[in-house]
Amino acid sequence: MLVLGIETSCDETGIALYHSERGLLADALYSQVELHSEYGGVVPELASRDHVRKTLPLIRQVMDEAAVQGKDIDGVAYTAGPGLVGALMVGVSVGRSLAYGWQVPALGVHHMEGHLLAPMLEDNPPEFPFVALLVSGGHTQLVRVDGIGHYQLLGESLDDAAGEAFDKAAKMLDLDYPGGPEIARLAEQGTPGRFTFPRPMVDRPGLDFSFSGLKTYTLNTVAKHKSPDGLPDDQTQADIAVAFEDAVVSTLVIKCRRALEQTGLERLVIAGGVSANKKLRRELEIALAKVGASVFYARQAFCTDNGAMIAYAGCQRLLAGQSEELATQVHARWPLDSLTAVSPQ
Numbered sequence: 001m002l003v004l005g006i007e008t009s010c011d012e013t014g015i016a017l018y019h020s021e022r023g024l025l026a027d028a029l030y031s032q033v034e035l036h037s038e039y040g041g042v043v044p045e046l047a048s049r050d051h052v053r054k055t056l057p058l059i060r061q062v063m064d065e066a067a068v069q070g071k072d073i074d075g076v077a078y079t080a081g082p083g084l085v086g087a088l089m090v091g092v093s094v095g096r097s098l099a100y101g102w103q104v105p106a107l108g109v110h111h112m113e114g115h116l117l118a119p120m121l122e123d124n125p126p127e128f129p130f131v132a133l134l135v136s137g138g139h140t141q142l143v144r145v146d147g148i149g150h151y152q153l154l155g156e157s158l159d160d161a162a163g164e165a166f167d168k169a170a171k172m173l174d175l176d177y178p179g180g181p182e183i184a185r186l187a188e189q190g191t192p193g194r195f196t197f198p199r200p201m202v203d204r205p206g207l208d209f210s211f212s213g214l215k216t217y218t219l220n221t222v223a224k225h226k227s228p229d230g231l232p233d234d235q236t237q238a239d240i241a242v243a244f245e246d247a248v249v250s251t252l253v254i255k256c257r258r259a260l261e262q263t264g265l266e267r268l269v270i271a272g273g274v275s276a277n278k279k280l281r282r283e284l285e286i287a288l289a290k291v292g293a294s295v296f297y298a299r300q301a302f303c304t305d306n307g308a309m310i311a312y313a314g315c316q317r318l319l320a321g322q323s324e325e326l327a328t329q330v331h332a333r334w335p336l337d338s339l340t341a342v343s344p345q
Helices: 033-037 044-065 085-102 111-121 162-172 179-187 212-224 234-263 278-289 307-319
Strands: 002-007 012-019 023-031 075-081 106-110 130-135 140-147 150-156 267-271 294-297
Touching: 002 044, 002 085, 002 307, 012 044, 012 307, 023 044, 023 307, 033 044, 044 085, 075 085, 075 111, 075 307, 085 106, 106 111, 106 307, 111 130, 111 140, 111 267, 111 307, 130 234, 140 234, 150 234, 162 179, 162 212, 162 234, 179 234, 179 278, 212 234, 234 267, 234 278, 267 278, 278 294
Parallel strands: 002 075, 075 106, 130 267, 267 294
Antiparallel strands: 002 012, 012 023, 130 140, 140 150
C-alpha cells in the first residue's frame, strides 16, 4: 500500500510517501520558524496561511521525486489533531479532497501517535511492548505501548510541557524561537555546577511532571544576575542555560527509569521535538544501560513534525481496514489513549 502523508498541525508543512513494503519513498518539509521567530512563538493565523501556500507545491515535489502519479496512491493520511485548528484544517481539506478525487480511502492521524511511531522508520525499530516518552512543544507524556492504538497513559505534565519550558527559558535569556535548540547551543558554553536548579516532582511517587516551578526558578535566577543592560553577562547566561538543561534532562531520565521499573519493560522510545536534544539522548542511554534497558529514537529530521511519521502511522491503520467518512473533523485536543486499537500485524 502506498500512502501520502500530510502534516500541518502547527508550524511545519510535512509531506511524505510511504509504501508498506518498500518503506519511505520521498519526503519534504517546510519550516515556518523564520516566519514566527520575530514574534517569539507561533502565530496561528500566519501558520494557517503559510500551510495554504506550501502544501500543494510540496505534494507535487514529493510525487515528482518518487516518480508517483495520483493513480498509484492507495490512501491518504493527514494529521487531524491535536494542534492548531486552522492549520489542521488546511491538511485535512487538501488530504480529503485528493482522496476523493483519486477515489482512495483517507484517514485522520493523531499527531502524537505519529511521533510515537516515528522510530519505526529506522533500520532498528523497537518491538512492542515499550514505554514511550513523548516530549514536544505541547506535550510531555509517559505512555505504555503494547501495540498501535494499545496505549496506557502513565504520567503527563500537570502544567507546562518540557518544550514549552525550553521556549520560555530561552525567552528569559533573549534567545530566538524555538527555544530548545537555542538553550542547548548556549549550554555548550556553560560551566556545569555553578547553578543547581530543582528537579521538579522527582521526590514524590508517580510519573507526572511539572515544569512551572523550574520556569519560575529560572526567571528569578536571571533577575538576580542582571547586568546594567537588563540581562546577565554572556557567561552567566550560558551557565543558566546548562543548569536549566541539566534540570529538565535529569527530571526526564529519572521518570523514564521509574516508568520502566513500574511496568517491568526494558525498551524506551523517546519521540517529539525535545527528543532531538543530544544531552537527553546521551543521559538516557547511560542510565538505561545500567539497568539493562534500551532506548530508541528517530533520526534528527524525524524528531520534529514531519510527513513521514504521519504517512507511516496512517499506512498501518489503513492496512487494518480503518478509514473515515467524507466529513472533515479536526481535534484541537485529542487524548492519545482514546484511539482505536489496531490488532498486531
